[in-house]
Amino acid sequence: TQSGNNKWKSTTSQRSVHVTQTSQTISVTSQTPTSVVVGDTYTPSATSTSKLAVAVSVSGSCTMSSGVITFNGVGTCTISYDQAGNNKYLAASTLTETVSVGQLSQVITVSAPSTVTVGDTLTLDATSSAGASYPVAATLDATSTGCSLTSGVVSFDSAGTCVIDLTQNGDATTTAAAPVQITIVAVQLDQSVSYANGDATTVGGVLNLGASVT
Numbered sequence: 316t317q318s319g320n321n322k323w324k325s326t327t328s329q330r331s332v333h334v335t336q337t338s339q340t341i342s343v344t345s346q347t348p349t350s351v352v353v354g355d356t357y358t359p360s361a362t363s364t365s366k367l368a369v370a371v372s373v374s375g376s377c378t379m380s381s382g383v384i385t386f387n388g389v390g391t392c393t394i395s396y397d398q399a400g401n402n403k404y405l406a407a408s409t410l411t412e413t414v415s416v417g418q419l420s421q422v423i424t425v426s427a428p429s430t431v432t433v434g435d436t437l438t439l440d441a442t443s444s445a446g447a448s449y450p451v452a453a454t455l456d457a458t459s460t461g462c463s464l465t466s467g468v469v470s471f472d473s474a475g476t477c478v479i480d481l482t483q484n485g486d487a488t489t490t491a492a493a494p495v496q497i498t499i500v501a502v503q504l505d506q507s508v509s510y511a512n513g514d515a516t517t518v519g520g521v522l523n524l525g526a527s528v529t
Contacts, residue, residue, distance in 0.1 A: 336403060339365040341396050341410045351392075352419045353488040357384045361396045365404040370397045376416045386416045389488055418488055421445035423481050423495045430500050433461075437469040437499070443483045443492060451492075452482050461501045471501035 319325035345360040359382075361369040373379045376390035386392055392414045400406040425441040443449040455464050461475020469477060477499045485491040 336400065336405045337365070339363050339367070339398060339400065339404045339407045341369055341398055341407045343396060343410065343412065347394075347412050348414060350417075351386050351414055352417050353386060353389060354419055355386045355416075357386070357414075358382060359384060359394060359396075361410070363398045363407055365398065365400070365407075367398050367401065367404065369407075370399075371395070372397070377414075386414070389416055389418055392416055418485070418490045419445060420490050421449060421483060421485065421492045423451055423483055423492045425451075425481060425495060425497060427479075427497050427499060429498070430502060431471050432504050433471055433474055433501050434504070435471045435501070437471075439467050439469065439479070439481075441481050441495075445483075445485075445489050445492075449483050449485070449489060452484075454480050454482075456480050456496065462499070469499070471499075474501055474503045476500055 316327045317323075317325060341361055341363050343359070343361045345358065347359075348355065348357050351357075359371050361371065363369050371379070371382075372395045373384055373392060374395075375392045376388035377384050377386045377392035377394075379385070384392070384394065394412045394414065396410040396412075398404075398407040422444045423441060424444070425439065427437065427439065431437065439453050441451040441453060443451055453464060453467060455462070456478035459476070459478040461471060461473045462477035463470045463472055464479065469479065471477065479497050479499070481495040481497070483492040
């Protein structure tokens, strides 16, 4: 409005100004993992150009708690990043990432002697790196001699070469372990003869050697 003066008339002018919200975009600031197996974790982070907090959600072969993603199944984990905006900023376009989750690998470890004596017994101590939920199976190999295996206990019944095969077949989340074969040689005990009495006597005498075996 201009009220004018003795020379100019007053005048009024009106103009509309359209105010729009500002757009925003999301950027992921964490390094998204590319080689993931069941049991791995990942802490995602992201920012928006509006400086407003970015919400993260997951679906598929993973769960999220307290900002940490756990990959708990074989398949695909989808990670979604959202920012809903406010009275100043428009909602950002959802940013989505996918992570392929593979099976956990495992290896078998075992502790066993290489040589035993006939009559000994051995409780096999074989474990999987995947944990106690993955028990290791033990069987006698077809080439095995001199031993028997019952409920994880090996009995060395005679001289021979005892060959034991160890396996763990895995499951939907864990690969089968590479088979392990152990060889234990069972040897006979040494023995010797000893004499309690002397080794000399007179003509016509009687000598009781008193021999014993140990």
